[in-house]
Amino acid sequence: MSETTEPAIRLTAEAWESLFRAQVAVMRRLRNDPSFKKLAIGEYDVLFNLTRCPTGWTRLNELNRNLLISQPSLSRMVERLEAKGLVQRKQAPDDQRGVMVALTDTGRELQREIGAAHVRVIHTLLGPILQTGELKQLLELTQRIREGVDDAEHADY
Template identity: 65%
Template sequence: MAEQPQVRTTSQAWESLFRTQVAVMRRMQQLPEFRKLAMREYDVLFNLSNCPTGWTRLNELNEALLISQPSLSRMVERLEAKGLVQRRTAESDQRGIEISLTDKGAELQREIGRVHVRHLHEMLAPLLSEAEFQQLQELTDRMRAGLKERPAR
C-alpha cells in the first residue's frame, strides 16, 4: 500500500490543482464561443448531452456542477425560455422534474463544443506531453471516484 502524503503535501497539491483550474477557466471565459452562451450555461448543455437516456433529474445534474440548486433551477428556466432545454414531470416520480436538451440546444452544444475543444487543445497541449495528460486524467479520475466512495464529514 502506498504511503499516505503529509498534510502539507496534500494541501499544496490541492492548491496547485485549484489555482490551475482557476487560470484555465479565466482564460476560457475570454474565448469567443462563450459570447453566444455563458460558460456555465454551456456546462449545463454539455452535461445534458452526456445523459444516457437524454433526460436527467435536476438534482442529478446538479451533482456535476459547481452551482447551487436554486441557481441551477433559475438557469434552467432561462435556458428553457431560449428554447435550449425542456422540462417534464419525472416518469418514475410525479413530484420530480426531468430536463433534456431540445434539438436547438443539442445543436448549439455541438457547435460550441467543436470550437471549444479546439481552443482548449491549443491552450493546453503545448504544456504537457500525451503521457502526462493521460497520467493527469488517471489521477483526477481516481480522486473523483474515491470521493464518491467516501462520505463527506
C-alpha cells in the same frame, strides 16, 4: 500528530491548492473564449452535462451533482435555457415533485457548435504545456480523485 503525518498533510494541501489554482487559471482563459459569446460558460456546462445522459433525460438533482452551483441557481438557469429553446422540462413520472430535463434539438446543435470550438481552445492552452503521456496521467489522476471523493461521499459514516 506525528512528524511523518505533518509533511503528508502539507503536501496534500499544496497539491490541492496547485490543482485548484491551475483550474482557476485555465477557467479565466476559457471565460474569455469567443466560443462563449452565444452562451455563458456555466450555461454551456449544463448543455454539455445533458449530452452525457444515456436516455437524454435526467433529473434536475442528478444534473446538479456534476455542477458547481446550488440547486436553486440551477433551477433558474434551466428556466432561462428553456426560455431560449435549448432545454425542455417535464415532471418526473414517478415523483410529482421531481423535474426531468433534456436538450432540445436546438440545444444539442448549439452544444456541438460551442463544444467543437471549446475543445480546440483547450488543446491550444494545454497542448503546448503537457505532452500526450502527461495528459493521460492527468486524466487518470483526476478520475481517481473524483471516484475517491464520490465513494467517500456515499460511504456510511
